[in-house]
Amino acid sequence: MSEYTPGPWIFECEDVGTYGSNFWLESEAGEEIICESENEYQGVLIKGNDFVANARLLAAAPDLLAELEYKYEQGKCGCGHPACDRCKDDLYTSSVIKRAKGETE
Helix, strand or coil, rough: CCCCCCCEEEEEEECCCCEEEEEEEEECCCCEEEEEEEEECEEEEEEECHHHHHHHHHHHHHHHHHHHHHHHHHCCCCCCCCCCHHHHHHHHHHHHHHHCCCCCC
């Protein structure tokens, strides 16, 4: 059993009308469903061989995002030069934060 299912993970969602929506996380290649909603009343089903480690990673996600946002705000280089390693890191971090908040596809 590995520590968790390697990323990236892809979030998918479909509207099912009156009953809410179904969602699932899957590995980027679509080889494994990490978790999925059964319906709005039964919550989320964590799947796969690494379900305990995946569940821990999902539970830690808000804290991980908060720490990433804090470090991003504290470490902004500000020079704006695209070849600067710090600026490249900031651009990557910014895109990860946006992805976590659903602000980019």
